[in-house]
Structure formats: structure tokens, C-alpha cells
Amino acid sequence: MPELPEVETVRRGLAPYIEGARIEAVTLNRPDLRFPFPEGFVSGLEGHTITHLGRRAKYLIATLSNGGAWLSHLGMTGAFLVADQLLEEASRLNPGDSSGKHVHVRVHLVHPARGRVTLSYSDPRRFGFMDLFAPGAANPFTDSLGPEPLGNDLSAPYLAERLRARKGPIKTALLDQRVIAGLGNIYVCEALHMSGIDPRRAGGTLDGGEIEELVAAIRQVLAAAIAAGGSTLKDFARADGQPGYFQHSFAVYGHEGDPCPRPGCGGTIKRIVQAGRSTFFCPTCQR
Template sequence: MKFMPELPEVETVRRGLAPFIEGARIESVRLNRPDLRFPFPQGFVDGLEGQTITHLGRRAKYLVAALSGGGVWLSHLGMTGAFFVADQRLAEPSRLKPGEAGGKHVHVVADLVHPSRGRVTLSYSDPRRFGFMDLFAPGTANPFIDPLGPEPLGNDLSAPYLADRLKAKKGPIKTVLLDQRVVAGLGNIYVCEALHMSRIDPRRAAGALNEREIERLVAAIRQVLEAAIAAGGSTLKDFSQADGQPGYFQHSFAVYGHEGDPCPRPECGGVTGRIVQAGRSTFYCPVCQH
């Protein structure tokens, strides 16, 4: 089962990294290869060196580091990407795995000076190199960020907004929710879980959902994501916490990966099924999601 980190996993990484790099000046950057999934942009090293990371944010599934000169350092973890800070364990669970600073899969190393922590070595490891990094000058278009819809945990995602975006959609609700232009950061796992929580059939035409169903769906999206963040994300394949232990939300999956298991709703009596939609596995209960 392939796993691309979704919003909770990336937010977990952001929370783990922020105390070490926010406010830190980038003294030097070393690239151990010319590319990850894509080549590093021209001037990447020169554009980072001498800058201060003023804020580490997250937009959808991207880490977004704001720089003192107004630029943006953007990172995507792919399937196996991991940042780590020397050998220090982080306060928050994350994918960071201390002790890998000399590993053969370390492709980027940045030496930072933090105002309170002193010298910090930030490294990026990615065995499969599905992650990537980019650097955007102040005021330039960002093709990764600019088209995105609202954050699912922000105030901009509301039932009226989602109703407006869904009303003309004829495709299945599961597929529409994976469109990052509709809602940013939602991925296959948590969409399956939110649809089950809101009792909505993933095959339903998005435009056919009524007001009450959309209200339930928005509430379920928030609840599922917040619970996953609190659990430190989910572990499938390579995701793990700072100490190498797994995230734990996968133990709370209601339907994802549970094909053939009883629906967890005691009153339901259904059995979790699996279908394929737009090339992705969809897990759902055909009894209570209708």
C-alpha cells in the first residue's frame, strides 16, 4: 500500500521543525546531488544562504518557509522524505529520524544559527527521491500554492463554501474532495475516513449532496484531521515519529485498509468494502454510507 504523507503528517513535521529553524539564519547550504523529483532551481543555494527563516508554515501538503528577504522556500516530502536536526529528538512527533546525518540518502544539508539554540544542522533525507524543493523570489507566482483551495482546518472552509463548489460537480464526492483546488491538503486516507464519519456514499455525485450532508461532511473533515494531528499522523510505509516509532492514527481508522472487516458502528452490521475510484482505493461501508 503506497502512502504519500497527507496534511496531518506534514503538519506534524512542521510542528517538530519550527522550534529549531524559525528565527534561524542560514549560514550555508550543501546539495549532495543536483535533483530530487525535480532538479533544484538555478540559484537555489545562493538564494538561501544569508537568509533568515522568519516562519515555517504549511499549505496543504507543502512545508513553506518564509525568508527574511521576502522569498519562499517550499518543500514536499514525497513518500520517503524526512528532515532532521542533528541528533536532537523533537518535541513533537514527526518523520525526523535522529542519527541519519551521515546517511547515503541525505541530499541537502543546511547549517543554521538559531538565536537561542545556537548552531543547528538541518538535513533532508529521501531514499526514493519523490520529494522536491523549490525557491520563489518575492512576489513571483507559485504554481504549487496559488491554485489551492482553502485549508480544511481554517475558517475559509465552511458548509456554504463547499456547497457552492460542489453544486455543479457531477463526479463522485470522493474524487471531488481529492481535487486540491476545491479543498487543499485532503488525501485519500482522510477523505475515506471523513466520508464514513459523515455517512456519505463515496460514489454519490458531489452536486447531489444536500445542505445537511455537507454540514456533516465539513464537521467530519475537521474532526478526522484534528484527531490525526493529535495522534502524530498515521504510519504506512515510511512515516514515523521523531524517535523512529510510528504515528498512531492508523489504529483509529474506521474503514481505510479494513476491507472485509465489520463496520465499526455497532448498530450498522455492514462489512467494509473496497472500490477503485480514479485509480485510488476507496474504503467504505455500503450499509451506513448510502
Template structure:
């Protein structure tokens, strides 16, 4: 699944084409993706203007002119395509097969400066999904999420409170979206390495200094990944079709049995499984 930097990269690529655009028509080529489209999906979108394209955790959220929200999750192979933009390839390395059989949603937009824009959603595996929410309606996908890791609400005091008395491994705690929204396996591994914390440690054993280092490391790793355009793993590429490059900067993720890159460490990167996910770390310098 795409992680926060990948979704943010897609958001930044799409925003100039759809923010401020009026949705003239919507065509569904099938009744469902991972879940069925909500009742009245087409009629509720047509005639609306997309006032803002945001991101909450790993979800793209288009704010509509009536105050409602159009939520999208890309799943493993979902991709938004802008048909009138010259792309080297479709986003997230989902190029399609030329027949368009994996294009499930097509929206015709009118943008105030770009004119007609055709926005399509392609998803070969159909693990992505979309939903619509009326103004002020409860959103079960985002309402229970913790603070954004790049926002002001994530702080060392906040995380210290959430880690208090936690007996589970810090790696598992950080993957809990109720604690911090949008953190995924890759970037948790990298942040724990950068902060020198063993992923097997109980969350409640971290002291104040370690928590401060961890919060700073989370921000640093995510910011670097976004600046690099995300990480190309399997199906992901940037919105302009080019691959992301942060995977070339991974310190430990995917580097099992490689020497630890920390100067003077001399350790070897190991891989273990925690909560069904691969964890990469250096037992010599992550304490």
C-alpha cells in the same frame, strides 16, 4: 505520499529548531531531487533568516527574511533531520543507512536560543523536491489550491457552491486540490464514513445538511489525526522519529471485509477503486 496531518506534524516538530534561525551555509550533495534545484539555490538561501515555517496543503513553506519562500515537498521518503537533537530515529521512518548517502541537502543554521543547528534533508527515493520563490512571485504549486480544510475559508456554503452540479463521485471531488487543499485518500475515506455519505454519490446530490456534516467530519478527522501525530503508513513517522498512531483509529480505511464499527449498523466494510485509488466504506450506513 504524506497527507496533511503528517506534513503538519513534521512542521510542528521542526519549527522550534529553525524559526528565527539564520542560514549560514547550504551544501547540495546532488544537483536534483525529483526536479533540479532552482538556479542559485545555495546563494539565495545563504544569509537569509527563516522567519516562519508554515504549511500549505501538503507543502512545507519556510518564509525568508527577504520575503521569499523556500518550498519543500517530502514525497514518499523525504525527511528533514535536526542533527543536534537526540532522535530515536530519523523522521518518517527514513533512518538512513549510516553512510549519509541519502542526505542530499545540508544547511548550517544559527538559532537565537539553540545556537548552531544542522538541518539535513534525506530522501532515498528522491520523490521529494524543493523550490525557491522571490517575494510576490507566482507559485504554481500553491496558487491554484482551494481553502485549507482546517481554516475559516472552508465552510458549508463554500463547499455547497463547489459541489453544485458536480456529476463526479463525491470521493473524487474531495481529492481535487482545487476544491479543498491538502485532503488525501485516507482522510477523505474516513470523513465520508464519519458523515455517513456514500463515496460513490455524485457530488451535486448532497443536500445542505449532509454538506454541513461533511465539513464537520473533515475537520474532526484531520484534527484527531494531527493530535495523534499522523498515521504511520510505510515511510512516515513524526519529526521526533516516533511513529504516528492515528492508523489505529481508522474506522474503514484498510478494513476491507471487517464489520462496520458503527454501533447497530451490522454492515461490512468494502473496498472499491475510484480514480485509481482504494476507497473503503460501509454500503450499509453510508447513504
């Protein structure tokens, strides 16, 4: 499943092609993805302009000229393609299935600078989904989410308050999307190692200094992954079909049995399972 940096790099790749573009026509090649398309999906998009392409956690959200919101989740293998166009961040966009066999949605756009643009959504496994929300409507996918990890709303005082009564492991707390939006398993493992915090510790036991280090580590790890084009795994690939770069910079994730990369540590990376997810950490330097 693509994590926040992968979704953000997709957003950056697509934005120059669809922001400011008018949706002329939408074609659905099947009635559903993971979920059925909502009633009125096509008519609710056609005729409107995409004023902004944003991201909330792992969701792409296109704001429409009528104030509505078109939400997309990529699932395991979802990908947007811009036909016959060299993407401005070509190394940062999953090409999906270029054969067209698994293209389920086509959106025909007219962009003020680029002219006619065809946006296609490909998803071989169909774990992704789309939804459409009227202006001002409640959004059950995003309304309960915590602050963005790279935004100003995530601060050490905020996180300290959210962790104060937590008796469960800090790793589990950080994966709670109501605490911080968009943090996934890979980057939580990496941030906890960078900040030297044992993933098994109760969230409520962290002191102010540790929380400051943790917030800084979360920002640093995510920023580095976005700059590298994400940490592509399995089906989620760069435009040339090769895996993303940041996975080669993992300090602990996937490194069970390897020496800890922290200078002078001398420990060995260990893998445990927490809440059904693999946790990689160094029991020597993560206190």
C-alpha cells in the same frame, strides 16, 4: 505519500529549531531530487533568516527575511533531521536515514536561542523536491489550491457552491486540490464514513445538512490524526522508527471485509476503486 497531518506534525517538530534562525551555508550533495534544484537555490537561501515555517496543503513553506519562499515536498521518503538535537515533538518527526547515505541537502543555521543547528534533508527514493521563489513571485504549486481544510475559509456554504454542479462522485470531488487543499485518500474515506455519505454519490446531490456534517467530519478526522502524530504508512515513521498511531483508529481505510464499527450498523466494509484509488466504505450506513 505523507498526507496533511503527517506534514503538519513535521512542521510542528521543526519550527522551534528553524524559525528565527539565520541560514549561514547550504550544501547540496547532488544536483537534483525529483526535479533539479532551481538555479540560484543556494545563494538565494544563504544569508537570510527563516521568519516562519508554514504549511500549505502537503507543502512545507519557509518564509525568508527577504520575503522569498523556500518550498519543500517530502515525497514518499523525504525527512528533515536536526543533528544532535532532541526534537520537542520527537514522536512526530520521520527520522529518515540517520546513516547519512541518503542525505542530499544540509543547511547550517544559527538560531538566536539554540545556537548552531544543522538541518539535513534525507530522501532515499528522491521523490521529494524543493523550490525557491522570489518575493511576490507566482507559485505554481500552491496558487491554484483551494482553502485549507482546517482553516476558516472552508465552510459549508463554500463547499455547497463548489459541489453544486458536480456530477462525479463526491470522493473524487474531495480529492480535487482546487476544491480543498491537502485532503488525501485516507482522510476522505474516513470523513465520508464519519458523515455517513456514500463515496459514489454525485457531489451535486448532497443537501445542506449533509454538507455541514461532511465539513465537521473533515475537521474532526484531520484534527485527531494530527494529535496522534499522523497515520504513518510504510516509510513515513515516527522518530523511534515505529508507525504513527492514527492508523490504528481507521474506521474504514484498509478494513475491507471487516464489520462496520458504527454502533448498530451491522454492515461490512467494502473496497472499490475510484479514479485509480482504493475507496473503503460501508454500503449499509453510508447513504
